[in-house]
Amino acid sequence: MAIDLKKHYPFTGKNLDLNGLAYHYLDEGSGDPVVMVHGNPSWSFYYRNLVLALRDRYRCIVPDHMGCGFSDKPGDDRYDYTLSRRVDDLEQLLDHLDIKGNITLVVHDWGGMIGMAYAIRHPERIKRLAILNTAAFHLPKEKPFPLALKICRETLLGTLLVRGFNAFSLAASFVGCKRNPMHGELRRAYRLPYNNWQNRIATLRFVQDIPLAPGDRTYDLVSDVAAGLEQFRSLPMAIFWGEKDFVFDRTFLKEWQHRFPDAEVHAYADAGHYILEDLRDEIVPLIANFLHRTEEKP
Numbered sequence: 001m002a003i004d005l006k007k008h009y010p011f012t013g014k015n016l017d018l019n020g021l022a023y024h025y026l027d028e029g030s031g032d033p034v035v036m037v038h039g040n041p042s043w044s045f046y047y048r049n050l051v052l053a054l055r056d057r058y059r060c061i062v063p064d065h066m067g068c069g070f071s072d073k074p075g076d077d078r079y080d081y082t083l084s085r086r087v088d089d090l091e092q093l094l095d096h097l098d099i100k101g102n103i104t105l106v107v108h109d110w111g112g113m114i115g116m117a118y119a120i121r122h123p124e125r126i127k128r129l130a131i132l133n134t135a136a137f138h139l140p141k142e143k144p145f146p147l148a149l150k151i152c153r154e155t156l157l158g159t160l161l162v163r164g165f166n167a168f169s170l171a172a173s174f175v176g177c178k179r180n181p182m183h184g185e186l187r188r189a190y191r192l193p194y195n196n197w198q199n200r201i202a203t204l205r206f207v208q209d210i211p212l213a214p215g216d217r218t219y220d221l222v223s224d225v226a227a228g229l230e231q232f233r234s235l236p237m238a239i240f241w242g243e244k245d246f247v248f249d250r251t252f253l254k255e256w257q258h259r260f261p262d263a264e265v266h267a268y269a270d271a272g273h274y275i276l277e278d279l280r281d282e283i284v285p286l287i288a289n290f291l292h293r294t295e296e297k298p
Helices: 044-054 081-097 112-122 149-152 156-163 167-175 184-191 196-209 219-232 250-259 279-293
Strands: 014-018 021-028 033-037 058-063 101-108 126-133 239-240 265-269
Touching: 014 081, 021 044, 033 044, 033 081, 033 112, 044 058, 044 101, 044 184, 044 279, 058 081, 058 239, 081 112, 081 219, 101 112, 112 126, 112 219, 126 250, 126 279, 149 156, 149 167, 149 196, 156 167, 156 196, 167 184, 167 196, 239 250, 239 279, 250 265, 265 279
Parallel strands: 033 058, 033 101, 101 126, 126 239, 239 265
Antiparallel strands: 014 021, 021 058
16 A cells, blocks of 8 residues: 655655765754654654654754665675664764754664764763653663564574564554554554565664673673763753553663653653654654753843
8 A cells, every 4th residue: 555655754855975875864944953863663754743843943853774764775795784883874964964062862762872872972062862762771680681672683583574574663563652553554654664675674683783791792882871871961851751662661761760860751651662653742842842941041
């Protein structure tokens, strides 16, 4: 069934050339930059309603990670699907756009680790933070690694399910929203970029890059990011959390609150992983209000 994508995603994207690969992003509006960093298995589509709400007052920058959304989807021979490379990509984009300060970071899922790793590199550029069901630290000790992720991360069956049957993106489109489940066209829009084996490479590589123990290639970088978070405690921060997230549950929320006791918290017992989609009519105005309230007065 055809998808009227323009109805949901009325933007004209741009591309940055990264070593011959197209890195797609949205650049909408003007003003102080709001950089929105998505996770897996979503894409810039996740932030569409927030962009529409903010672009009259802010410059909204929303990249599609390589292998995601409308960015190219290269094989492993052309792109190293690792956290450090993701951070490099984001840094190159923002430098290309000459965005060097007053950044509001909005982060979700893997976007939390990518965005906060960028922030650790350039703390002087960050103005405030909006946190949506994500992490920028290792798996909390009291949180078991979910079996579904373990299968995807470590087994050939997981590879077949993710790349052959799009199981990860398919499942997320059904379970990611709890209070307001997605209708069929919306689910298809989330899955649109991941329509064949090759185009699902990033979906799998993200899961395989989850660091669980010393020696995993991303482990030390995550440790460094976690150790550097304290420097942002004085910044305005708002947390928006769906408690029915099967991965980023209340144990992750408690870790954020422990690290940022002064953060403004909006937690919802009946909302899921895609909090910005699940409760868009509530969360989008709250984020807009948070930005308005924390503007520096002349």
